[in-house]
Every structure is written in structure tokens, then in C-alpha cells.
Amino acid sequence: MEYIPYDRKFKTVVYERRLLDPVVNFLKAKGETKVEEYLNMTVDENSFKPFMLERAIRLNAENRHHVDEFVHLKQMSDRDIDVVTAIKLLTKYRYYGVFENEQLVSRACALLRMPEVWTIGDVYIYPSYRSRGCAKAATSAIIRDAVISGARALLSIVENNVPAIHVYRALGYKRSLKIPWVSFNP
Template sequence: MHRGTHHPLMMINGELTVVLRTHSNLDMDLIRLIKRHYIANPLTYVYLFYDLMYYPEVTEFYLNINGSDITGFVLIWHAAWGPRRGCSSVHIYGSVDGVEGLIPTDECLEVHMVASSEITGAVIKRLGEMGPVKHRRFLTMACWGSVFRDYRNPLIGARRLSIDDAVDLARVKAEQGTPLDPGEVILRLASPHWHYYGAFVNGELASIATTYLKLPEVWVIGDVYTRARYRGIGAGKAVTAAVTKDALTSGAMAMLHVDEDNEPAVRVYRRIGYRVVRVEDWLASSPS
């Protein structure tokens, strides 16, 4: 389908592999193909579509295409700013032969995988050649209007944060162990993509959550954190319900990721209405 374009092409096991390292190689045929898959299955293709649309200068990807269907992809996003500057996030989905040779080996990595045990094993082996590998399994959970159950507690107020909450957010992030400099705090609170929410107890910021990716079809929620002295009273549940409700009100689904061993968090999300849609292998590695 894409012969004669600018894309480097390879035939692997009868499938066409399109290799794209920069957005400059992306033509309308591929944009339409990726968008079609995203619209049909936003929970699977949201990161691929979002990064190509908003961060093409730091994104590269590899597609396996069979006819007019994407059967697998590797998405590599190189962080050029923020706390993870110099690191990369890699998403691997489906059938991608030789994937271990596509992964960068000279920087810290987070790899998110939904692939066969053979592919996962090959990636773990490759990362192990770089240094120690941390391997965890995460649940991807989603919520939509028909299953959402709102949560209200008269002792807890939850709302979207604003620039006026910058000092409180910075304090909570420092307590969390992921401090942000003042400029980054302001940038996130003012961003059209990042929307931080907070749950307040007696006027004090007790819990936070954010959307770090927003599209009309899906919001991705993360950075859910409750300060130690406010745990167990529903603050995390309140703030997650608040951001989820806004996502659903906008017409989108809500999606989040949680360590499958974090049973308290999984219970909270289930009570709000979240359902498990897939299980992912998450790998972390840094060069020795």
C-alpha cells in the first residue's frame, strides 16, 4: 500500500513493516491509517496517535501492516524536557519481529508491552545486556459513562487545580518524592494537556491526580497520590472520581494504569467503575 513513498520498508513474515524515525516522513495515507485504528480502538492506539500529533520531533515508530491493518507497533518517545529528560518511553504492541533491535540502548528506558511471551523475553534479554531490569505487571483500566459511579464525601472537596494552587502542588510533589521546579509546576497547571486535580480536607491539599494526555475520545489519568496522613479516608477516591467525571462529561473515556500488586488502588478504581481492559508488562532499565 505504501510502496513508492518516502518510508523505509521491510517485508517480515509476509507483513509490511514501515519504519519512521521522524514526523517528516509521515504522509496522509499513514495518518489516515493510524487515525482509523485510533478511532476504532482508542485505548490501544492513544499513545501512538497522540505522540505523533503533538510531539513528532521526539517520536519515532515502527509499524507492522498486513493489508490495511496494523498488526503491531513500536512507539519510542524521547523525553526532551521535564524530570525524565534524557530517558525514553517505549510502547510495544502486538506482532513486531526483531523488536529487541529497535530499542535504544544508550539511555534510561521505560518499556510498556502487550506482546507474546517470546517477544517479551527477547526484550528482557536485550535490556539485561544494558544493566539491571525491573519487571512489573500493570493493569490498564478504563471507565465509561454506563459503568461510572461517582463518589461524594461531605468532608472532602475535589476540584481541578489552578495556578493559585501552585505552592500546594509543589509541596505535595516534593512529599511524593518527585519534586518539580517552580517553572514546571506552573507549566503543568497552565497546560492544555495536563490537568491536575486535588482533593482537599479542611482546606489542605490531601490528594492529587492528573490527566497527562487528553484527546476527545480518551483522557489518560495518572500521578494519583495521597499524602500519608490522609490515606484511608477516601481522598484518593474523591480526586480520581472528580477527574474521571470531567472526562466522561466531555464525551471521552477515562483510562489509567496501576500496578497489579497495588490492591488498595485497584479496589478504589473498581468501586468508581473502572474495568480491566488489558494487562501489560512494564520494564525499566538504565545503562550500567
């Protein structure tokens, strides 16, 4: 494990439960660790239950308003990014968002698109817009694109995020696997 960068934060998934304790003990000697159980959930064309698809729009890297709003929402949620980085992200990945009064209030992303499966992530909603269907609509748009392509949609969610799990089940997601994620902080 010499190639692991112990000078910065990271998360890793441990698929073999018998390896969890050795991995955690090894990392504890180098910094702080935290183990969280995540649920892998999948949805396909047979189980998908679309929700307010008309509310979600595909975010466009060439639309300056989309870019500016995306930057603002990313800064609110998880990290500071600039316009150049936002354009790169919106060009590389498929993002959908929901706008309210010209403000981007929710987003969802297809992080990985393969013929058999699309990985969904970077789902976020402004706290004041929770329970209004905005994140559900953005996620629903990504699922629609995945199932139209013939793929399943997959996401991972921490098992104690009950409100999000409820939303994903309402869209047709079913639990497929429970796996531990290990967070490391030097």
C-alpha cells in the same frame, strides 16, 4: 534500538508478549531490568460511580497557594520540581486535588485528553491520608470531566496495588488488559 537513551532510567510497555524476553535480555546487557504486570482499567459514563465530587477542586496555575501546595506534594511523592515547572504542569494538564486544612493531600491528573479516551495518571495521596477517600474524590472529578466530554477514562495500575485497584473498581473501572512494563536502570 540505538536511539534509546541507556544512560538514564526509563519504563517501556511491551504489548506483544512474545517480544518480552528478547527486550528484557537485550536491556539486561546494558543495566538492571525489572518486569511488572500492569492492569489497564477503563470506565465510561454507564459504569462510572461518582464519589464526593464536591471535595475535589481543579488546581489552578494562577493560584499561588495551589502551586505551592502542588510543588510540596510532588516533592513528597516522586520528584523535586520548582514553581516554574509546577506552573507549566498545571497549565498543560488538568489536575484535581483535595485539600485538608489548606494542605493539598491528594491529586489526580488527565495526562492525555482525546475525544474517545482520557488517560488518567499521577494519582498520589499523602500516606497519612490514605483510606479517607481523598484520592478517590480527586480521581472521580477527572472521570466526571472525561465522561461529560463523551470519552472513556483509562489508567494503568501495577497489579499488586490491591488498595488502588479496589478504589478504581468502586468508581466503576473494569479491567481491560494486562500488560508487562519493563523498568530499566543503567
